[in-house]
């Protein structure tokens with residue numbers, strides 16, 4: 001990919017002084033507005049990653065930025081050693097918004113997941129009566145919820161875990177989209193020690209893996225039958241991304257614990273949340289869990305604005321309709337003779353194409369990366385995951401004509417391979 005010497009110098013500086021824990025596309029961004037971002041040379045791109053679905057509301061949404069600026073000039077952080085005037089108001093707002101009893105505020109998505117696991121273990125001991133030290137949380141194969149030691153301890157991806165052991169005990173996996181496997185785990189040896197099933201309604205980092213309709217409902221029924229908690233990780237799928245406010249709404253399921261993050265601040269600062277029922281959320285006593293920044297006044301104001309914007313601007317509906325339009329366009333590209341696209345999948349505006357197979361003249365190896373480079377050249381940014389899958393997840397404010405333009409950018413980029 002050809003980039004200017006200015007951008008090249010900035011990338012080299014980052015490579016020299018930064019840890020190499022990411023492999024970004026060679027583009028240096030300096031400005032964002034709505035569905036667009038601009039690089040150092042002033043070139044404009046459609047953002048089809050939306051910071052892994054943190055920027056659902058669009059870059060620098062004026063209402064969210066106004067809330068940020070106003071609060072930043074008033075009070076930003078008190079820690080939880082003292083009360084602040086906004087946490088209670090925000091907790092009331094977000095619990096009513098999603099229909100839960102209580103909120104535990106954190107910052108990043110992975111902290112939300114960690115918090116949910118601690119809540120589930122403690123609930124398992126205090127309420128379900130699991131033998132102390134024995135509680136197990138079951139996960140789905142292919143899960144991704146972050147990079148902390150607990151998060152990688154639940155992963156079956158060797159590139160996440162390799163060389164980082166020893167890993168945490170008390171976790172195991174069953175195949176995704178397989179409620180029978182969960183049933184067997186619950187009914188098998190030690191099933192009585194399971195306190196929770198932790199699952200993404202659609203697996204984002206696994207490559208937008210959409211389970212069969214009713215999977216989550218079957219899982220929820222099993223959880224109720226065996227008295228275990230259903231934890232839905234909606235850090236990536238939630239907040240209108242999948243054409244419903246929560247992806248679990250698609251199956252009409254309300255989890256026992258809901259984990260939110262990313263777009264909870266519209267991409268402005270790290271804000272995450274765990275929501276749950278009174279019975280589960282009160283198992284923590286003072287001093288047993290927390291975070292210096294969790295529940296800070298700035299986050300409370302920004303998250304409230306971010307949720308209001310999703311509702312006020314009809315982003316659930318737009319995500320659903322524009323998602324259908326995008327998949328229809330991509331499916332047309334996949335149907336072209338020799339197309340490198342072997343599969344289009346997704347829901348709402350969380351979508352992916354799988355590259356390879358299909359009798360085309362393309363090897364899987366490297367084509368997804370090359371295609372992302374070509375798309376960048378043509379003004380659209382996306383990033384491969386797992387080598388041959390490209391996620392398409394633009395901000396939820398994208399219009400019909402913009403989707404058409406983006407499909408033609410993708411088509412032109414494929415044709416140029």
Ligand SMILES: Cc1ncc(COP(=O)(O)O)c(C=O)c1O
Nearest residue numbers: 108109110144145146204235236
């Ligand atoms: C489903 C899911 N959960 C949790 C996380 C972790 O979020 P964060 O990077 O904010 O810690 C991610 C990040 O991609 C995610 O996709």
